[in-house]
Amino acid sequence: MIKHLKVVANQAQKAKIFLEDCNALNDGFLPIKEDGFVFWPLNFEVEGEIIEREGLSSSRVSRDYRLKLPLNLRNIAPRAFDIFGSIAILKLNSEIIEFSDIISKSLLDSNPNIDRVALDMGVKGEFRIRELDMIQGESNFVGIHKENGLKIKVDISKVYFSPRLAMERKRIVDVAIKGEDILDAFAGASPFSVGLARKGCTLTSVDSNPEAEKWSHENFALNGIKRSEYRFITSKIEDVISDLGIYDRIIMNNPTNPIPYLEGLSSLLKLNGFIHLYKIVEKDEEFEVENYLSSDFKCVSKRVVHPYSPQSSMMAFDITRAVSNVRNTNQ
Numbered sequence: 001m002i003k004h005l006k007v008v009a010n011q012a013q014k015a016k017i018f019l020e021d022c023n024a025l026n027d028g029f030l031p032i033k034e035d036g037f038v039f040w041p042l043n044f045e046v047e048g049e050i051i052e053r054e055g056l057s058s059s060r061v062s063r064d065y066r067l068k069l070p071l072n073l074r075n076i077a078p079r080a081f082d083i084f085g086s087i088a089i090l091k092l093n094s095e096i097i098e099f100s101d102i103i104s105k106s107l108l109d110s111n112p113n114i115d116r117v118a119l120d121m122g123v124k125g126e127f128r129i130r131e132l133d134m135i136q137g138e139s140n141f142v143g144i145h146k147e148n149g150l151k152i153k154v155d156i157s158k159v160y161f162s163p164r165l166a167m168e169r170k171r172i173v174d175v176a177i178k179g180e181d182i183l184d185a186f187a188g189a190s191p192f193s194v195g196l197a198r199k200g201c202t203l204t205s206v207d208s209n210p211e212a213e214k215w216s217h218e219n220f221a222l223n224g225i226k227r228s229e230y231r232f233i234t235s236k237i238e239d240v241i242s243d244l245g246i247y248d249r250i251i252m253n254n255p256t257n258p259i260p261y262l263e264g265l266s267s268l269l270k271l272n273g274f275i276h277l278y279k280i281v282e283k284d285e286e287f288e289v290e291n292y293l294s295s296d297f298k299c300v301s302k303r304v305v306h307p308y309s310p311q312s313s314m315m316a317f318d319i320t321r322a323v324s325n326v327r328n329t330n331q
């Protein structure tokens with residue numbers, strides 16, 4: 001079974017461009033057209049309606065790397081993997097880790113866009129850094145990833161980056177309005193910030209990882225944004241709240257631990273502004289973000305961005321300030 005993104009037919013070309021842009025389109029299979037919908041075959045899960053169904057094999061040589069594996073491994077090796085630039089990021093469970101060499105070699109041989117394969121041992125610590133072991137190709141974790149018409153360059157062993165957020169980042173850029181003052185509170189290599197700055201918003205980007213600053217400057221420059229057009233602060237966000245201004249939009253992309261920062265950051269939101277908060281929510285948890293906010297705030301939408309584990313999902317909460325009670329009144 002192959003994961004497909006289901007889109008209405010008149011959105012199909014737009015979806016295709018997006019999927020190609022972030023390397024999510026599985027070109028070993030054909031799109032399926034059915035009842036006014038198009039089902040795009042995926043390399044990895046993206047945001048949207050995902051349907052698992054039998055793939056329609058392309059007449060071209062299939063890119064499913066598992067076809068090069070011996071039969072006993074074909075059905076236990078993972079079909080899906082993330083791609084960052086030309087680095088494939090592979091997660092192998094304990095059942096198949098001993099076959100990492102043969103699995104990674106066949107992945108490399110099957111996909112001309114991949115020149116390195118890294119084993120993903122999970123994201124850890126305050127900086128959310130991915131523990132990686134390069135098992136094929138040069139031991140260099142720097143890649144350039146293309147998404148939404150942007151280039152994001154980063155050393156993925158030193159700064160967090162997830163290609164799975166491409167559609168969410170596009171959604172935020174789409175809803176933002178040119179000229180807005182935006183705080184990206186957990187910016188990482190600045191993939192949200194760069195897209196928003198390119199739209200004409202004024203960005204203040206903050207991250208506590210010093211490597212995030214280095215790659216953020218690189219990414220603003222790579223996408224044509226001058227140093228004078230944004231501000232990057234290397235600090236824990238809680239240590240700079242009193243030095244910041246007030247904002248039309250605040251992005252809180254620290255999904256494993258956002259709540260301790262919510263009260264402080266919500267005090268920086270202008271009337272009618274928006275906070276976009278991300279949080280990992282257990283499937284059986286009844287999480288209401290409004291329980292952590294004063295009555296000035298309303299959660300106007302919540303949605304699943306992508307599955308995080310079999311028991312949890314990453315969710316996005318859009319929160320607005322409906323009553324004026326802003327700390328600093330010079331808006």
Ligand SMILES: C[S@@+](CC[C@H](N)C(=O)[O-])C[C@H]1O[C@@H](n2cnc3c(N)ncnc32)[C@H](O)[C@@H]1O
Binds near residue numbers: 160165185206237238
């Ligand atoms: C999940 S990553 C998100 C990165 C980025 N927004 C993206 O979309 O790729 C969370 C980031 O928050 C940073 N971080 C964690 N705690 C922080 C804090 N207290 N203050 C500022 N940044 C923090 C980490 O270094 C990490 O880069």
